[in-house]
Amino acid sequence: MRIAITGGAGCLGSNLVEHWLPQGHDILVLDNFATGKREVLPPTRGLEVREGSISDRVFVDQAFEAFAPEIVIHAAAAYKDPANWEEDAATNVMGSIHVARAAKAVGSRRIVNFQTALCYGRPSRVPIPADHPVGPFTSYGISKTAGEQFMRLGEVPVVSLRIANVTGPRLAIGPIPTFYKRLKAGQACFCSDTARDFLDMQDFLAAVDAVRALDAPTGVFNVSSGQAHTVREIFDLVVAHLGLPPRDVPVTPAAADDVPVVALDPAETQRCFGWKARIPFAEAIGRQLAWYDRYGVSDVYSHLRPTDGAKG
Numbered sequence: 001m002r003i004a005i006t007g008g009a010g011c012l013g014s015n016l017v018e019h020w021l022p023q024g025h026d027i028l029v030l031d032n033f034a035t036g037k038r039e040v041l042p043p044t045r046g047l048e049v050r051e052g053s054i055s056d057r058v059f060v061d062q063a064f065e066a067f068a069p070e071i072v073i074h075a076a077a078a079y080k081d082p083a084n085w086e087e088d089a090a091t092n093v094m095g096s097i098h099v100a101r102a103a104k105a106v107g108s109r110r111i112v113n114f115q116t117a118l119c120y121g122r123p124s125r126v127p128i129p130a131d132h133p134v135g136p137f138t139s140y141g142i143s144k145t146a147g148e149q150f151m152r153l154g155e156v157p158v159v160s161l162r163i164a165n166v167t168g169p170r171l172a173i174g175p176i177p178t179f180y181k182r183l184k185a186g187q188a189c190f191c192s193d194t195a196r197d198f199l200d201m202q203d204f205l206a207a208v209d210a211v212r213a214l215d216a217p218t219g220v221f222n223v224s225s226g227q228a229h230t231v232r233e234i235f236d237l238v239v240a241h242l243g244l245p246p247r248d249v250p251v252t253p254a255a256a257d258d259v260p261v262v263a264l265d266p267a268e269t270q271r272c273f274g275w276k277a278r279i280p281f282a283e284a285i286g287r288q289l290a291w292y293d294r295y296g297v298s299d300v301y302s303h304l305r306p307t308d309g310a311k312g
């Protein structure tokens, strides 16, 4: 298959590249390295990396025209600066429109869009079903929601995944790497009084494999465990993993712009695709911590082996 991955140098995108290249797929990555790292995608046979922004329509059109992807994985997203509405809109709204238009122009068969749980805003029910109304209230959530809706307006079949917090290689943000780094350095920690739905990378990759099938259903689906676990639970698991004595930690109220509890109901995803998360929470966190033991809390390690004469 010819697969284009926008944002392919990011955490989820680069794990998909490592998952699919050995299976013989040809992959095109479009990335501006705003949060992704070039080093995680060394020159490898079957992989082409083009540097540029999806907010540049000509860049997207030319790359798609030359590569003609059958499947498009839309993982590029801007979120770094919550005050930079312009960048969020340029990437998450206009960029999504450019990707949808270019996919249509070259006859792509399917788009898989990655969506944030923030699209649901402050949910009225937990776990949140995929048909819960959207109600984003942050620049990232608002722009990602508009981008998703434009993609679904286009003519290329779209499956949009509302994704839980994925743990796996190169995860460099959130409570897990923060506690690991700080506790190892003997620094103080605090926990926000929030709970999130965590999903192991292996389960995430299996979900994307299921939904990228050309005859699979389209629409919006949650990719999640369906269970919320507190930040405090993560703290305790990191303490235990590091062999430190159990300890108290201040738990501070959720910030005003935060959603206290997020859990996404995956029932419809299981019904339509036969997919469900298999790796339990504590095991997923343990696998993440073992990865940090081996590679450190760094976001540049790549499992790809560079090959001679590969496309850059």
Ligand SMILES: NC(=O)c1ccc[n+]([C@@H]2O[C@H](COP(=O)([O-])OP(=O)(O)OC[C@H]3O[C@@H](n4cnc5c(N)ncnc54)[C@H](O)[C@@H]3O)[C@@H](O)[C@H]2O)c1
Pocket: 006, 007, 008, 009, 010, 011, 012, 013, 030, 031, 032, 033, 034, 035, 036, 037, 052, 053, 054, 055, 074, 075, 076, 077, 078, 090, 091, 095, 114, 115, 116, 117, 144, 162, 163, 164, 165, 166, 167
């Ligand atoms: N990781 C998760 O747990 C999670 C959960 C829910 C949703 N998502 C969604 O999945 C996608 C990937 O997330 P991630 O965690 O891998 O984030 P990431 O920051 O690691 O990856 C995003 C990638 O997009 C690239 N990018 C940003 N702006 C771009 C632009 N204008 N043009 C081209 N590339 C650009 C970045 O450089 C980066 O490589 C995002 O759309 C995100 O909203 C992720």
